[in-house]
Amino acid sequence: MTLAKRLSLRDALLGRRSFRLFAPDPVPAELVREILEAARWAPSPHHTQPWRFVVVTDAAWQRRLAEEMGHRWELDLRADGAADEEVAGRVGRSHQRIMGAPALVVCCISMRDMHVYPDAVRQRAEHLMASQSLGAAIENVLLAAHERGLATGWICAPLFCPEIACAALELPGDWEPQALVLVGYPPRDVLLPPRVKPELLVEFR
Numbered sequence: 001m002t003l004a005k006r007l008s009l010r011d012a013l014l015g016r017r018s019f020r021l022f023a024p025d026p027v028p029a030e031l032v033r034e035i036l037e038a039a040r041w042a043p044s045p046h047h048t049q050p051w052r053f054v055v056v057t058d059a060a061w062q063r064r065l066a067e068e069m070g071h072r073w074e075l076d077l078r079a080d081g082a083a084d085e086e087v088a089g090r091v092g093r094s095h096q097r098i099m100g101a102p103a104l105v106v107c108c109i110s111m112r113d114m115h116v117y118p119d120a121v122r123q124r125a126e127h128l129m130a131s132q133s134l135g136a137a138i139e140n141v142l143l144a145a146h147e148r149g150l151a152t153g154w155i156c157a158p159l160f161c162p163e164i165a166c167a168a169l170e171l172p173g174d175w176e177p178q179a180l181v182l183v184g185y186p187p188r189d190v191l192l193p194p195r196v197k198p199e200l201l202v203e204f205r
């Protein structure tokens, strides 16, 4: 792996932020390839490396994904009883965010090499382990992007409609989309959201 050593680990951890808006500049494909290289070094259950990634930079695919997930969200919001104005606002903002990113990385798991159990409890745990491992891989990608001056935003939408995202991008049947990472360059100023105090997160016994 050839990650450039520009930031200390501490600087990378403390400096990474979530972005929902990006500068219009395109992101070179080589840079996306480099940040995804960082995913391969994440821990995984039984060393199965169950992560799969789809890079979307073509506007037609990007629109197809945004629209199809948006239609599904609209149906869910209407079923929840949301008013027309609220549905249009939330779905519209989500569409703009996805279309406004110069590159998307759809982050998936594959259960192909994971263990198969006859009972639902262990099978659920196995699936959860793959998801946890994907979370670790995604964080690696976010930090590698930050190290290269790229801005990223983690979007949960595919987790709520994996089959829609899978069909929209014509993915292999065993790929389960679980997250979307928006990738671009930071627009301008970066707001730092407050963090929870360590004493509220950690207990010692």
Ligand SMILES: Cc1cc2nc3c(=O)[nH]c(=O)nc-3n(C[C@H](O)[C@H](O)[C@H](O)COP(=O)(O)O)c2cc1C
Residues within 6 Å of the ligand: 016, 017, 018, 019, 020, 153, 154, 155, 156, 157, 193
């Ligand atoms: C599993 C997960 C799902 C997330 N989904 C979304 C999302 O759908 N939309 C969004 O704007 N941010 C999403 N985020 C980003 C969080 O809102 C963000 O990490 C949090 O506000 C802290 O900000 P920071 O990342 O700049 O430290 C998600 C983060 C995680 C870990």
